[in-house]
Amino acid sequence: MTASRMTADDRLDIFDLFARYAWAYDCSDAQAYAETFAPDGVLSDAFQMRVEGRAAIEKAIHKFFEMRGTSLWQHHNDHLRIEGNSEECTVWSYWAVLEHRKVDDYHGVGRLGYYFSRCVKRDGQWFFKERTFYVDMEEGLPWKNPALQRQSA
Amino acid sequence: MTASRMTADDRLDIFDLFARYAWAYDCSDAQAYAETFAPDGVLSDAFQMRVEGRAAIEKAIHKFFEMRGTSLWQHHNDHLRIEGNSEECTVWSYWAVLEHRKVDDYHGVGRLGYYFSRCVKRDGQWFFKERTFYVDMEEGLPWKNPALQRQSA
Amino acid sequence: MTASRMTADDRLDIFDLFARYAWAYDCSDAQAYAETFAPDGVLSDAFQMRVEGRAAIEKAIHKFFEMRGTSLWQHHNDHLRIEGNSEECTVWSYWAVLEHRKVDDYHGVGRLGYYFSRCVKRDGQWFFKERTFYVDMEEGLPWKNPALQRQSA
Numbered sequence: 422m423t424a425s426r427m428t429a430d431d432r433l434d435i436f437d438l439f440a441r442y443a444w445a446y447d448c449s450d451a452q453a454y455a456e457t458f459a460p461d462g463v464l465s466d467a468f469q470m471r472v473e474g475r476a477a478i479e480k481a482i483h484k485f486f487e488m489r490g491t492s493l494w495q496h497h498n499d500h501l502r503i504e505g506n507s508e509e510c511t512v513w514s515y516w517a518v519l520e521h522r523k524v525d526d527y528h529g530v531g532r533l534g535y536y537f538s539r540c541v542k543r544d545g546q547w548f549f550k551e552r553t554f555y556v557d558m559e560e561g562l563p564w565k566n567p568a569l570q571r572q573s574a
Numbered sequence: 575m576t577a578s579r580m581t582a583d584d585r586l587d588i589f590d591l592f593a594r595y596a597w598a599y600d601c602s603d604a605q606a607y608a609e610t611f612a613p614d615g616v617l618s619d620a621f622q623m624r625v626e627g628r629a630a631i632e633k634a635i636h637k638f639f640e641m642r643g644t645s646l647w648q649h650h651n652d653h654l655r656i657e658g659n660s661e662e663c664t665v666w667s668y669w670a671v672l673e674h675r676k677v678d679d680y681h682g683v684g685r686l687g688y689y690f691s692r693c694v695k696r697d698g699q700w701f702f703k704e705r706t707f708y709v710d711m712e713e714g715l716p717w718k719n720p721a722l723q724r725q726s727a
Numbered sequence: 728m729t730a731s732r733m734t735a736d737d738r739l740d741i742f743d744l745f746a747r748y749a750w751a752y753d754c755s756d757a758q759a760y761a762e763t764f765a766p767d768g769v770l771s772d773a774f775q776m777r778v779e780g781r782a783a784i785e786k787a788i789h790k791f792f793e794m795r796g797t798s799l800w801q802h803h804n805d806h807l808r809i810e811g812n813s814e815e816c817t818v819w820s821y822w823a824v825l826e827h828r829k830v831d832d833y834h835g836v837g838r839l840g841y842y843f844s845r846c847v848k849r850d851g852q853w854f855f856k857e858r859t860f861y862v863d864m865e866e867g868l869p870w871k872n873p874a875l876q877r878q879s880a
Contacts, residue, residue, distance in 0.1 A: 429582035429735035440653035444666070448715045493711050495668055495686050497652050499803050500746035513750070515801055517825050519670050519683050521710060528683040530825050530834040533801050557827060558799050562754045582735035593806035597819070601868045646864050648821055648839050650805050672823050672836050674863060681836040 424506035431547070435503055435512060435540060438547045443496040449486050455479040459541055459548040467555045493521040494531060502564070505540070509550070512538040513564055516554065532556060535563065577659035584700075588656055588665060588693060591700045596649040602639050608632040612694055612701040620708045646674040647684060655717075658693070662703070665691040666717060669707065685709060688716065730812035737853070741809055741818060741846060744853045749802040755792050761785040765847055765854040773861045799827040800837060808870075811846070815856070818844040819870060822860065838862060841869065 438457060445453035455475040458464065464478050465471040472481040499515040518531035535558060539551040555563070563569045591610060598606035608628040611617065617631050618624040625634040652668040671684035688711060692704040708716070716722045744763060751759035761781040764770065770784050771777040778787040805821040824837035841864060845857040861869075869875045 429586075429739055432739050433582055433585050433735075437655065440655050443653045443668070444655065444715060447711050449713050450715050450718075453715060493686060495652075495670055495711065497650065497668070497670065497803065499652075499805075500749045502743065502746050502750065515749070515803070517801055517803065519686055521686050528685060530683060530836060532834060533799060533825055533827050558753050558801065560755050562750060562756050562759060565756075582739075586735055586738050590808065593808050596806045596821070597808065597868060600864050602866050603868050603871075606868060646839060648805075648823055648864065650803065650821070650823065652805075672839055674839050681838060683836060 424508040427503070427506055427510060431507055431510075431542075432503055434547050435501065435510065438540065438549070439498045439501065439512075439514065442549070442552075443498055446482065446485075446496055447494055451479045451482050451486070454482045457549055458552070459543060459550050462549050463551045464549075465551070465553045467553070491523045493523065495519045498536070507542065509539065509541045512536070512540060514538065534558070537563070537569070577661040580656070580659055580663060584660055584663075584695075585656055587700050588654065588663065591693065591702070592651045592654065592665075592667065595702070595705075596651055599635065599638075599649055600647055604632045604635050604639070607635045610702055611705070612696060612703050615702050616704045617702075618704070618706045620706070644676045646676065648672045651689070660695065662692065662694045665689070665693060667691065686711070690716070690722070730814040733809070733812055733816060737813055737816075737848075738809055740853050741807065741816065744846065744855070745804045745807065745818075745820065748855070748858075749804055752788065752791075752802055753800055757785045757788050757792070760788045763855055764858070765849060765856050768855050769857045770855075771857070771859045773859065797829045799829065801825045804842070813848065815845065815847045818842070818846060820844065839864070843869070843875070 442454065442457045445457060455478045458475060458478055460475060461473065462478065463471060463473045464481060472478050495518065497517045497519060502513040504511055514536045516536055517533050520531040521528050534554060534556040537553045538549055540547050541550045595607065595610045598610060608631045611628060611631055613628060614626065615628070615631065616624060616626045617634060625631050648671065650670045650672060655666040657664055667689045669689055670686050673684040674681050687707060687709040690706045691702055693700050694703040748760065748763045751763060761784045764781060764784055766781060767779065768784065769777060769779045770787060778784050801824065803823045803825060808819040810817055820842045822842055823839050826837040827834050840860060840862040843859045844855055846853050847856045
């Protein structure tokens with residue numbers, strides 16, 4: 422299929438993809454989480470983690486659920502910078518984790534960071550082809566950082 | 575009127591409805607708050623509360639304003655999962671309350687939860703036909719939960 | 728150019744403008760920050776500050792970077808109320824600063840407030856013509872407040 426301009430519906434579908442991702446994570450649905458990725462999708466972080474394919478991603482997210490323990494986490498993804506066409510796009514976005522730590526009933530901000538995502542449309546639906554998360558923000562816009570561009574290319 | 579596909583403008587109008595709701599709540603405008611509901615709209619929670627019609631909703635939200643006292647609340651509604659057509663839709667969404675507690679100048683996270691909303695278009699504008707709020711998030715996606723589906727049907 | 732109805736793409740481009748603004752601020756890119764403004768754009772607050780033109784805005788934002796020090800700030804802009812046409816619009820929006828204070832590794836909510844923005848389209852891209860920030864929220868919707876309307880007219 423020939424790629425054309427990204428429509429307003431495409432851009433809103435990307436918002437919806439990010440919403441599905443957050444809900445699946447925060448409600449502990451590992452399968453729904455993995456299904457936001459393309460079958461050959463990759464989940465990775467800024468360090469050693471690199472997990473490929475839905476079965477492996479489902480296993481990996483379970484470890485994060487365990488790390489979270491009895492706390493409730495809400496991911497707030499924000500400020501999506503979307504660039505691409507009707508078939509694939511890249512997205513830089515913020516993430517913030519708000520938490521309700523049930524062990525002492527504390528509500529607060531967990532951690533902050535940002536994502537780099539490559540998204541692809543398959544049979545009319547958008548998926549993550551690659552999703553990499555970074556903790557904290559750095560000096561300088563990440564999309565102007567040659568090191569990050571190389572990493573994500 | 576025959577329902578058709580939801581347009582990008584419809585979806586953005588739903589975002590705007592959620593924005594009007596948050597502003598009215600956080601700036602204590604009970605009338606503007608009630609006017610985000612259809613005249614026969616219903617505000618409810620996961621327990622006993624069920625308030626129908628704008629006059630009753632206006633009264634009910636006043637009680638929340640009193641509960642808030644001198645604190646400032648900011649509702650952040652996020653991750654809207656919109657499904658429906660050009661005339662009505664359902665929306666699952668996050669809410670987080672950030673607060674500035676003026677009594678001791680503390681800034682923090684108040685509470686976290688989610689909404690289930692039924693929205694309807696009347697004379698070209700979207701309103702809440704029903705808005706139910708839940709505190710905290712549960713294990714499992716709420717739209718896969720038969721108990722919640724029954725409740726909201 | 729004759730103004731027409733704001734399209735869904737225009738509205739999404741405003742979201743993107745807000746995203747570019749937040750990223751530039753939080754990643755300390757003063758030039759990218761200034762470039763979210765029109766060449767004759769104005770940055771102001773509710774008090775004495777009023778800075779006009781990109782060179783002056785770039786200088787001004789550096790002072791905020793210094794104020795922030797070693798902390799990481801994430802601006803979360805939310806609940807955009809957009810009104811206008813294909814050439815210019817006004818936007819009322821929330822801002823919340825979430826922070827990672829590196830000096831003691833505290834994560835929390837910094838401050839809360841709202842923005843009033845006038846946006847203009849130049850050569851197909853949206854910019855801030857004017858951006859005014861307010862700390863905290865007041866009783867009453869700001870767009871119904873004659874004092875604020877005068878100020879921003």
